[in-house]
Amino acid sequence: MKKYIYALFFGATSLISAQENTENKWSGSRPDGHAPISVMGDHTHGKGEIMFSYRYMYMNMEDLNRGSDNVPFSNALRPNDVYMVTPTKMPMQMHMLGMMYAPSDKITLMAMVNYLSSEMDHITAMGGTFTTESSGFGDTKLAAMYKFFNKNKQQLHAQVGLSIPTGSIDEEDVTPASAPNEVILPYPMQIGSGTWDAELALTYLKQWNVLSFGTQARTTLRLGENDNDYRMGNRYSLNNWLAIKASDWLSFSGRIEVGAIDKIEGANPVLSPMMVITADTANSGMTYANAGLGFNLYAFKGSFKNVRLGFEAALPLFQNMNGVQLRNKETLTIGLQYAL
Structure with a gap:
């Protein structure tokens, strides 16, 4: 996975020499001119x-x-394992505000802030239950995208970004053991x-009369x-x-993502790794x-134009986890975009 993504980044250099064509370009002024709403940095602007x-x-x-096997909660708790507590459920909500601006036809700048709120339900080895919560503004994202070419209904662009650590890593709550x-x-x-995290991406787009395709390699x-x-x-990923x-104002999309996340390196000395699996x-x-399956609605004229x-x-197709972790379930994303 990692070698393939790096190969895409470096392989892009062979396409940089492509010449700009003023006709027959890939167009964002279609309902399918943007990727599914869950994909970030998928398009550029003029x-x-x-x-x-x-x-x-x-x-x-x-x-x-x-690993990749679903196991009961008792499998992670004493006496079957070393842990005193395991989470049972964790819903998370995120609100994201973004802005994009193109100082030139080649470069598009992007900024994003977000607000997260999470809850985690737990069960103890003794059968007790409790919930912890956290919320706040997350890390701030800044990025620049460079368009290599847009011709023959195809576009290739790269993103170089920085994640600024504005989100808290000191969130606290009351647990039964600490009350x-x-x-x-x-x-x-x-x-x-x-x-401070580097965020890199490479995106290729292709359009036909009623179809469009996109692929994006991304790493943090x-x-x-x-x-x-x-x-x-x-x-x-x-x-x-x-x-x-489907029409000038409606498109339907299907998406498949494969990816990998490395283990956490180091450890917070305040956390006891034998207390709960998430520590x-x-x-x-x-x-x-x-x-993922989705749709885009696009106003191409009238009061709500653009x-x-x-x-x-x-939904997950496959997940192979290190150790024992909560299973990923459904993810729902909805968004509004307005260009001027």
Whole structure:
């Protein structure tokens, strides 16, 4: 997976010499001119164009995987394992505000802020239950995209970005063992990464009369170690989507994503890895495959011209996890985009 994604990045250099064509270009002024709403950095803009966007994402994790096998909660608890507590469910909600601006036809700049809220339900080895919560503004994303070419209804562009660690890594809540005091929460319940992260992507787009195709290789590389003596795992993904233009205002899409997440390196010394599975870094990292179905609505004229509404529902096809972790379930994404 990693070698394939890196090969896509470096292989793009062979296409940079392609000449710009003023006719027969790939067009964003179609309902399928943007990727499924869950895909970021999928398109660029012409000189002087600005786009504002809002996305809402709901992601649910529930039940346990050991490797790729679904296991009961008792499998992770004493006396079957070393842990005193296991999570049973973790719904997460994210609100994302973004802006894109193109100072030239070749370069598009992008900024995004987000707000996250998570809940995690737990069960103890003694049969007790409790819930912890965290919420706040996450890491801020800044990026620049460079368009190599747009000709023959095809486009290739690269993204170089930076994730700024504005999200908290010190979220706390009360647990039965700590009551009435708050204690620091495990890694999945933290809002940010705590590190400056490089975000790189390469996207290829192709359009036909009623069909469009896109593929995007993306990686997030963690730089250094955060103030709590760990860093989250690097991320690698390859997204492929196909969309059908049903009319001038409606398209339907299907998407398949394969990816990998590395283990957490280091450890927060405050967390006890034998207390709960989410505090043990051995239970982090995975390989996975997801599939999504969605639609785009695009206003090409009238009072709402250039307003786009996108929706996608995604489910996992495969997930092979290090150690024992919550299973990924459904992910729902809905978003509005407005270009001017």
